[in-house]
Amino acid sequence: MADRASDTIIIEAPLTRVWEIAADIERYPEWALDVKQVVVTEHDEEGRPFVVEFRASALGRSTHYTLRYDYSEAPNRLSWTMVSGDIQRNIDGAYVLADLGGGRTEVRYDLSIDLVVPLPGFVKRRAERRILNAIRELKVVAER
Numbered sequence: 001m002a003d004r005a006s007d008t009i010i011i012e013a014p015l016t017r018v019w020e021i022a023a024d025i026e027r028y029p030e031w032a033l034d035v036k037q038v039v040v041t042e043h044d045e046e047g048r049p050f051v052v053e054f055r056a057s058a059l060g061r062s063t064h065y066t067l068r069y070d071y072s073e074a075p076n077r078l079s080w081t082m083v084s085g086d087i088q089r090n091i092d093g094a095y096v097l098a099d100l101g102g103g104r105t106e107v108r109y110d111l112s113i114d115l116v117v118p119l120p121g122f123v124k125r126r127a128e129r130r131i132l133n134a135i136r137e138l139k140v141v142a143e144r
Contacts, residue, residue: 003112003113003114003115004110004111004112005110005111005112005132006108006109006110006111007108007109007132007135008106008107008108008109008135009106009107009109009135009136009139010100010104010105010106010107011104011105011106011107011138011139011142011143012103012104012142012143013103013104013105013142013143014099014103014104014105015075015076015097015098015099015105016075017105017142018097018105018107018138018142019074019075019078019097021138021141021142022078022095022097022107022138023048023071023074023075023078025038025040025049025052025069026038026040026049028054031137031138031140031141032134032137032138033057033133033137034056034057034058034133034134035054035055035056036055036056036057036062037053037054037055038052038053038054039052039053040052040053041053041066044069044071046071048069048071049069050068050069051066051067051068051069051083052066052067052069053065053066054066054067058087063085063086063087063088064085064086065082065084065085065086065088065091066082066083066084066085067080067081067082067083067091068080068081068082068083075097076096076097076098077094077095077096077097078094078095079092079093079094079095080092080093080094087115088113088114088115089114089115090112090113090114091111091112091113091114092111092112093109093110093111093112094108094109094110095107095108095109095135095138096108096109096110105142107135107138107139109132109134109135111132
């Protein structure tokens with residue numbers, strides 16, 4: 001059974017700026033602390049990253065996974081599903097953006113992960129906090 005997490009934050013930047021950062025997947029290692037490497041293996045018809053291999057820190061080790069991105073609701077939603085992973089059975093997630101006006105954007109980060117090996121509750125909660133920290137890292141970059 002997958003574990004789900006969600007967090008919402010207000011970013012003091014226009015939706016277009018927040019979308020630009022969220023959709024620039026190749027630059028995630030510059031601001032998403034747990035993302036160590038990104039390799040785009042396939043682009044969509046508009047040249048955007050479509051299938052992307054990641055190397056990331058997870059629970060004191062390195063993990064590898066590949067995600068497929070969906071831009072069909074751009075610029076209000078960027079979603080992804082897992083193609084393959086080493087310690088994950090499944091990963092589904094999305095950044096959901098809403099223009100609040102006045103150069104402010106609400107961002108909801110939804111994530112569902114099903115790991116190969118079950119984890120104790122306290123480890124899951126610690127991992128969830130680290131994963132959801134990505135939305136705060138996005139906020140820092142967007143508000144610069």
